[in-house]
Amino acid sequence: MADGLPADLRGQLQAHEPMARHVSWRTGGAARRAYFPRDKDDLAAFMRTLPPGERLLMVGLGSNLLVRDGGFDGTVVFTHGALAGLSHIALESDGTVYAEAGVATPKLARFAANHALLEAEFFAGIPGTVGGALAMNAGCHGGETWRYVERVLMMGRHGECVVRRVEDFEIAYRHVRPLVAADEIFIAAWFRFLPGVDSAQEVARKRIRELLARRIATQPLGLPNAGSVFRNPPGDFAARLIEAAGLKGRRLGGAQVSELHANFIVNPEGKATANEIEMLIRKIQADVAEKFSVQLVPEVRIVGDEGVAEHVFTSKTVGEI
Numbered sequence: 001m002a003d004g005l006p007a008d009l010r011g012q013l014q015a016h017e018p019m020a021r022h023v024s025w026r027t028g029g030a031a032r033r034a035y036f037p038r039d040k041d042d043l044a045a046f047m048r049t050l051p052p053g054e055r056l057l058m059v060g061l062g063s064n065l066l067v068r069d070g071g072f073d074g075t076v077v078f079t080h081g082a083l084a085g086l087s088h089i090a091l092e093s094d095g096t097v098y099a100e101a102g103v104a105t106p107k108l109a110r111f112a113a114n115h116a117l118l119e120a121e122f123f124a125g126i127p128g129t130v131g132g133a134l135a136m137n138a139g140c141h142g143g144e145t146w147r148y149v150e151r152v153l154m155m156g157r158h159g160e161c162v163v164r165r166v167e168d169f170e171i172a173y174r175h176v177r178p179l180v181a182a183d184e185i186f187i188a189a190w191f192r193f194l195p196g197v198d199s200a201q202e203v204a205r206k207r208i209r210e211l212l213a214r215r216i217a218t219q220p221l222g223l224p225n226a227g228s229v230f231r232n233p234p235g236d237f238a239a240r241l242i243e244a245a246g247l248k249g250r251r252l253g254g255a256q257v258s259e260l261h262a263n264f265i266v267n268p269e270g271k272a273t274a275n276e277i278e279m280l281i282r283k284i285q286a287d288v289a290e291k292f293s294v295q296l297v298p299e300v301r302i303v304g305d306e307g308v309a310e311h312v313f314t315s316k317t318v319g320e321i
Contacts, residue, residue: 009045011037012083017076023062024127025267026224028274029071029304031057036083040100040187043077043086044159050075056157057303058185060102060129064136064226069274070305077185080104080129086187091115096150096190101131105138108191113204117193119143121207125215127227134186136299137176141211146171148191154184161187174231174299220258224267229281230296238296239263245287252280278302 017034020027037043050056055074059065079086079102086102089111097117099108105123108130112120122143126133133145134152152164162184170177178184196203215221230238242248242262249259254272257280258264265280285296 006045006049009049010039010042011035011046019062019067019072019076022059022076022078023065023067023226024224025066025226025265025272025274025277026270027267027272027277028067029069031067031072031074031076033075034078035075036078036081038085039088040086040153040155040161043187044155044161046077047155047157047159050157056185058101058131058135060132061104061127063127064132064138064300066226066274066277066300066302068278068302068304072304078102079131086131088188092190095195096192098188098190099130100188101129101134101186103130105129105133109208110205112191112193113201113208116196116198116200116204118196118200118204119148120191120193121204121211124208125211130189131186134189135176136174136301137171138174144173146176148193150190150192152186152190153188154181155187156181156184218261220260220264220266223258224270225258225264226300228263228299229265230263230284231299233294233296236294237263241288241292241294241296242284245284245291247284247287250280250283252276252283255280257284274304 014034017031019029019031035046037046057072057074057076059076059078060080078084084102086100089099089103089107092098097112105126105128109120109124122139122141125140126138128138132138137144137146139145146166149166153161154164155161164180168178168180170179232238239262242257247257248262250257253276254267254269255276256266256268258266265277281298288294288296
């Protein structure tokens with residue numbers, strides 16, 4: 001294993017991994033190191049090899065993430081994909097659905113529907129993984145992740161696992177803050193959905209099809225994007241404010257405010273830099289604040305360095321994206 005890692009690690013370690021391959025905006029710099037664990041035991045073993053203070057970023061589908069052009073000077077752990085194995089999902093004997101961090105949220109929706117469990121359908125409209133949904137309390141169509149969480153499995157910086165309850169976190173709209181241990185990462189969760197009879201399977205499947213059709217009709221899914229860029233302010237919609245500010249379709253370099261949905265920024269020709277996307281985000285914030293005295297709060301996470309990555313380490317752990 002490279003970099004002096006123990007030979008018993010079963011995952012794959014990469015140096016200078018281009019993050020544009022792994023984020024849905026298809027742009028941004030490289031991660032100094034990237035690890036693709038085989039399962040949670042392999043991840044625990046890898047965590048024990050991390051230097052003190054190493055910056056750590058958990059990434060699922062990369063659908064809510066912008067990595068600056070200077071890259072991420074730390075270690076990225078991938079939970080989803082052919083090389084990563086944190087994607088186990090099962091129906092437990094107590095009726096909860098156990099889903100690991102790398103499970104795609106649409107898969108969670110389909111799994112619940114296939115087991116006649118209701119109210120999980122909204123997960124089909126979230127373009128991410130369970131880990132990312134837990135980290136930001138993701139939601140859409142009236143549903144929110146933590147409304148259905150019963151307990152979560154966390155992992156500390158030394159690979160130790162602990163089960164946490166909902167009361168161990170501060171939960172709000174698109175916001176989750178640990179109250180017990182700030183440096184733990186989400187490994188899995190147990191969800192409790194509404195049980196139904198066998199006919200509930202088709203009810204849930206129909207709802208999923210409807211939500212996906214609405215998503216296809218209203219969002220620029222054919223272009224590289226990161227989903228909704230801003231949280232909706234209280235009593236209003238970010239898309240309405242952005243459009244009212246005259247920014248729909250606005251371009252900055254290769255980045256563009258979507259002409260289909262104003263709360264999306266797209267990379268239509270695949271040529272936008274991370275800096276151009278971030279500058280367009282700031283432009284939107286400034287114009288909306290000037291016209292409507294509303295400060296839009298980004299829903300996407302921006303990490304990394306603007307220029308050449310510096311070798312400065314912190315103990316900060318960034319939640320899974």
